[in-house]
Amino acid sequence: MTGQFLLSLISGIFIGGVAGFLGSLMLSKRMALAAGPLGHLALPGIALALIYGFDISLGAFPFVILGVVLIWFLERKTRLPMEALTAVVFATGVAIAFFFLPIDQAEAALVGDISKIQLNEAIYSVILCALIFIICQKIYPSITLINVSEDLAKARKIDVKKYNLIYLLLVALIVALGVKIVGGLLTAAIVAIPAASSRNLAKNLAQYKLLSLSFGAISAAVGISLSKGTTLPAGPLIIVFSAFIFLISMIFQRGK
Amino acid sequence: MKNTILKVKNLNVELEGEKILEELSFEVEEGEVLAILGPNGAGKTVLLKTLLSLLPYQGEIEWKEGVEIGYVPQRLPFIKDVPLSVKEFFDLGKIPINETKGILKSIGLKEGILKKKIGDLSSGQFQRILIGWALSSKPKVLLFDEPLTGIDIGGQETVYNLLEKLRKENNLTILFVTHELSIVYSLADRIICLNKRMLCSGVPKEILTPERISDLYSGQVKFYQHRHLDDGTVSP
Numbered sequence: 001m002t003g004q005f006l007l008s009l010i011s012g013i014f015i016g017g018v019a020g021f022l023g024s025l026m027l028s029k030r031m032a033l034a035a036g037p038l039g040h041l042a043l044p045g046i047a048l049a050l051i052y053g054f055d056i057s058l059g060a061f062p063f064v065i066l067g068v069v070l071i072w073f074l075e076r077k078t079r080l081p082m083e084a085l086t087a088v089v090f091a092t093g094v095a096i097a098f099f100f101l102p103i104d105q106a107e108a109a110l111v112g113d114i115s116k117i118q119l120n121e122a123i124y125s126v127i128l129c130a131l132i133f134i135i136c137q138k139i140y141p142s143i144t145l146i147n148v149s150e151d152l153a154k155a156r157k158i159d160v161k162k163y164n165l166i167y168l169l170l171v172a173l174i175v176a177l178g179v180k181i182v183g184g185l186l187t188a189a190i191v192a193i194p195a196a197s198s199r200n201l202a203k204n205l206a207q208y209k210l211l212s213l214s215f216g217a218i219s220a221a222v223g224i225s226l227s228k229g230t231t232l233p234a235g236p237l238i239i240v241f242s243a244f245i246f247l248i249s250m251i252f253q254r255g256k
Numbered sequence: 257m258k259n260t261i262l263k264v265k266n267l268n269v270e271l272e273g274e275k276i277l278e279e280l281s282f283e284v285e286e287g288e289v290l291a292i293l294g295p296n297g298a299g300k301t302v303l304l305k306t307l308l309s310l311l312p313y314q315g316e317i318e319w320k321e322g323v324e325i326g327y328v329p330q331r332l333p334f335i336k337d338v339p340l341s342v343k344e345f346f347d348l349g350k351i352p353i354n355e356t357k358g359i360l361k362s363i364g365l366k367e368g369i370l371k372k373k374i375g376d377l378s379s380g381q382f383q384r385i386l387i388g389w390a391l392s393s394k395p396k397v398l399l400f401d402e403p404l405t406g407i408d409i410g411g412q413e414t415v416y417n418l419l420e421k422l423r424k425e426n427n428l429t430i431l432f433v434t435h436e437l438s439i440v441y442s443l444a445d446r447i448i449c450l451n452k453r454m455l456c457s458g459v460p461k462e463i464l465t466p467e468r469i470s471d472l473y474s475g476q477v478k479f480y481q482h483r484h485l486d487d488g489t490v491s492p
Binding site: 027028030141142144145147148149151152154155156199202203204205206207208 | 305308310325327329332334335337338339340341343344345347348349350371373389393
């Protein structure tokens, strides 16, 4: 087991786990797919990072923030359905990226490449993941209440706008980190699939949170390990294994 | 002695360019049960939400100082999107477990329900949980949106009884919105008839003449005057 492999494995487990955890909140907010357009919107940033040789999460982040601001703005100012925004943003992000995405590195941009992660990148990824986890855990009850009923939350004097903003910033961060392991195309999957599997099985909120986190982390670990043994890219392997867990969760859901 | 807990004066609410409530003025006394009656789209729910400061408004809404308000919403359509046990639902309101247990007792539910998933409750149980949740902030006033919607007849009876009991035990002031006349007769001290504007207000027996109800609902509902029998049942 090489040091490089360990680095990518640890970073993958942290990012995958925290993405699954945050995904559980996004799913109950009926926003699980929002990570999709955000990831796609990040593609031009990823392309720039690949051209100029800097960290792709760093390239992705400003674009994701732009997307978050868009969502935040549209949620407040218009009643435009999320699908409309998704359709516009999805396509625009991909289209722009293809103007200047170096074609030999397209795979890393589209489906991620965690195998060459540098030590410093791994360290800040792990630290950021820990931070996202702690903040997410802290805002979890209030956001859940907001998801259940904004009116109830407001009647309890919870500052809905503030919590939504913090939550969206966390989403932006996890998408920017997520593109490292699954690229711009697949980010929706690392937040949505573990949470969906978890919801099939969970009897309560505590289980839902724990299973979302675990499924995310396990999928990342298995995907990265399988990639080491084969020549297949880790990102798609992570998603396929995650979908496999989802299938199994469907079978067990029936017996419930 | 009059002890006013809520004063509403010239209340106007406009949402997305549409006038929902116009020039409402009324007062509520402490310990009173006020029914807000009106057809669908009359602005009943909007009135409750406005009283909770959830919506923007013009005019005056003046609650007695420091009064705590509990809110029981009509439905929570999204709650089944979250796997949530009853205990965890109370946890979301940061309600200590001992208090939760006390509340369960007062709303007539056993502690065993704490482990149940919210999605698996009957509509009557869920309604009571929502009432319990609203009670956890130890309110002096309860705002209640459509207490009987989606609850079967047996369940409706227990919701009445529960509200009556809570009112006596806690000296609650209750404002509830409904389009069901039966609960108005059995529970309300006073009525406001609403259809964007205030159409009438007063004591149920005096106000609710068949003509007036027909005006209010434009012939949408049939009118029965419920008569309470000695054995506690209600006959049409």
